[in-house]
Amino acid sequence: MSNSTFSGKKRFWKNSEEFLLPTNELQNGNQEFSTDYDKPPVFDSAVSRRTFMALLSATMAVGAAACRRPDHKLVPAVKAVEYRTPGIPNYYTTVYQNRNAAYGLLVKSAEGRPIKLDGNDRHPISMGVSSSRIQATLLSLYDPDRVLRRPLLHGGDSSVVNALNTMSDAAKAEIANGKSVRIFIDDHCSPAYSALISEIEQKNPAVKFVTVSATHADGAAAANYAILGIDGEIVPDLSKADLIVSIDADILGTDKNSVYHIRNFSSNRKPTKKNPAMNRLVAVEAMMSLTGANSDHRIVAQPSEYEQILAAILRGVLASKGSSAVGASVASSVASANHPSASKIADMLISAGEKGIVITGAHLSPTANALALSINLALGSVGAGKALDTANILPNSGRKSPAIETLKAELKSKSVGVAVFADVNPEYFGDREMKALIAGIPKRISLSKYEDETSSICSIVIPTTHYLESWGDAVSFDGTYSIQQPMIAPLNESSISIQDALIQFGKALNPELFATTPTYFDYLRARLQTVLPNQKEWENALQDGIVKKMSAPPQTGSLNVNQDAAAEWTSKVSKSKPSTMVCHVALSLTINDGDMANNGWMQELPDPIT
Structure with missing residues (x-):
């Protein structure tokens, strides 16, 4: 049994069918176990694949060595941080506000960084439990899209001080021309914030605050x-x-x-x-x-x-x-x-x-x-x-529609010269009429944690802090009063809390305002001075998460x-x-009204109702 194709050479066949194959098919099949695997399969080259990979690896190794970090000397901590032991977490209380609903929290902090949120079991509303939304706010704290933002002034980078000064100058100029300033805010449950708003409005009649919310319902x-x-x-x-x-x-x-x-x-x-x-x-x-x-x-x-x-x-x-x-x-x-x-x-x-x-x-x-x-x-x-x-x-939680209708009438009359959006996004959730009216305001300023639709139409954009980075307070519907204390310094050094920004804004418009309270912490501390007169009581309130002297349950009045x-x-x-077809719009269990759209945890969280 001979074949001219294999004459003079020893051949091995797997079976009789392979022996009967034509020459070209047999040669193609032999490439399955080819010994010249080191050669490129498409084109001839003097450099084998093995040599190429060796040169590439060496090049990468040399490049990586050239990019090594410079040497830094270790500086020992001569003074240990109070209340902090390496490897042992600390726990602090604060409060989370889901608009005008407050939940007391217990924050687990490791080496000065918050790593876990739980409900404060001393708070009668949360009672030691939390929700997926509350847990996800921890990820928002470390969100690069929030942390890496810079203040913008007419599209270019600026500083918080310059942006606030420009904001105040714009408001002064418009007020001098007979125009008014309207500050858009979201629902909240902070007594100190409400008091701050009242003081600014009383000392500056041209400035008014209007509550607009994506979930507004009267x-x-x-x-x-x-x-x-x-x-x-x-x-x-x-x-x-x-x-x-x-x-x-x-x-x-x-x-x-x-x-x-x-x-x-x-x-x-x-x-x-x-x-x-x-x-x-x-x-x-x-x-x-x-x-x-x-x-x-x-x-x-x-x-x-x-x-x-x-x-x-x-x-x-x-x-x-x-x-x-x-x-x-x-x-x-x-x-x-x-x-x-x-x-x-x-x-x-x-x-x-x-x-x-x-x-x-x-x-x-x-x-x-x-x-x-x-x-x-x-x-x-x-x-x-x-x-x-x-x-x-x-x-x-009172009626908001009358104030919104008044605002629309003012915008139609062109009497508003400056609009400040304090962490609200009406360009996203507003109706067509509201968007058109906002576009007609000469000067628009955004105070927001993220770059959103509203900040894109503003000439001044100032990043704001996360609630775990700022001071505040909150009251629940049952009268429980809590202090919001920061867990970490602002990760974005070019950010400021909304309340601190408003204090600076109010002082610029009227120097008599906040003369003894240059920061929101000072303002909050001064408000609580009669209730928490000394440092010991202040620390006890921070430790408990509630201010017992201010947490008396409200009294039920007679029904009329x-x-x-x-x-x-x-x-x-x-x-x-x-109808045969209905469009039903509802909040999402994960991203709510869209305010958690930039949170990976909530985006990946399966909806239990599909």
């Missing part, structure tokens, strides 16, 4: 103000309710007080032999939420049906409980209300009595919130020591129900029919 505050005379949102205590009916209120998810609500809700979800009873949750919503996922009964409804469902529930409750709590006019306004999902809910609420509560989303209409409040009044669940205690008012206002609001029930 529904609950408007209803409470009209019916009870309370300009704010009432925070419910779910631990005092046996039946909770949620109408598009994600109390266990995106709600600002979700940490507080989750603890109170779960406290009655553990039946025992002695107490086998368990609370029940009914969720009426358009899209699945964490609250709906944890509910005992979930009813899917379109947003256009919410008012009709509430009106029908109110009719059923009043038929059983009577209308004395809200007035006969309210009963007549909902006499014809009807919805197939309402009768069963009404029966459950009637059985629960004052232990039943209806919660509506603050973003819903004033009519929807007025209907829910009327149901709760009829059930008797509103009052001191009950699920809806009128003493528990969310700080600074405006039955005429209740009848007026409850008579405005929408008659619209369900």
Whole structure:
């Protein structure tokens, strides 16, 4: 068995099929075990791959050696840092503000750097727990996009001092020309910040502060103000309710007080032999939420049906409980209300009595919130020591729409010469009208942690500090007062806290302002001087995380129900029919309204509701 192709040479074949292959295919197959693997497969070269890799490695080694750091002599720490032992972390208290909701925190710090956030178990709202949002703020502290920012003046790098001076000069010039200054701020729960704002406005009549927020909603505050005379949102205590009916209120998810609500809700979800009873949750919503996922009964409804469902529930409750709590006019306004999902809910609420509560989303209409409040009044669940205690008012949660409408009128009249955006981004969340009006303001200044849409349209941009880098204070809806102390010096040396920037701004406009309090720390310390007169009490307050002398629970006033206002609001029930397609906009469980979009932890956190 011979083959001319292999004559004169010894050949080996794997099998008979290989022996019968044509010459060219056999040669291609032999390359699988070629001995000249060191040669480039595409083109001929005098340099083999092995030689090339050797030269490349040597070049990299030489280059790396040339880039070595210069020698530095070690300087011993002759004086040890007080309260710090290498390898042993320290713990400090502070407070986190999710807009106007406050949570006491316990911060774990290693070698002067915060590395872990937990709830302060001495704070009655957080009670030792936190949330994914709070945990993620730690990553924002070390975010390079925040830390590496520089102040910008007309597009070029500047310093904080120059930027603030230019900001003050611009305001003075516009005020001299008869214009006004408007400072846009977000929701907050800081008494010292509120006092600072009041002082600046009193000493400078041309300067006004306006609260604008991406999550702005006046529904609950408007209803409470009209019916009870309370300009704010009432925070419910779910631990005092046996039946909770949620109408598009994600109390266990995106709600600002979700940490507080989750603890109170779960406290009655553990039946025992002695107490086998368990609370029940009914969720009426358009899209699945964490609250709906944890509910005992979930009813899917379109947003256009919410008012009709509430009106029908109110009719059923009043038929059983009577209308004395809200007035006969309210009963007549909902006499014809009807919805197939309402009768069963009404029966459950009637059985629960004052232990039943209806919660509506603050973003819903004033009519929807007025209907829910009327149901709760009829059930008797509103009052001191009950699920809806009128003493528990969310700080600074009053109506914002009147001030915003006044602002729009001022912008249309071209009376505003300077706009300062204090860590708010209306260019992102504002409507088309607001964006167009802002574009017409001659001078725009941004005080922000990040480069955002609003800072891109401003001529002066000043980076601001993280809450773990600055002093402050906060009060919770139950009256608990906490001090926000910095955990670390500002990582961005070219940043300043909003309050310190406003102090400098106020002093520049009126030298009489803040003469004895050049910094916000001095201002805060001076405000607390009567409560914490000496250093020992100040340190105790910082150690506990709360100021006990200022944390007295607010007193519940007598209920004065405006039955005429209740009848007026409850008579405005929408008659619209369900649509085949609805666009439902909701907050994200991870990035919220977009303010956590630059946080990698929240971006990668899976949404539990898909």
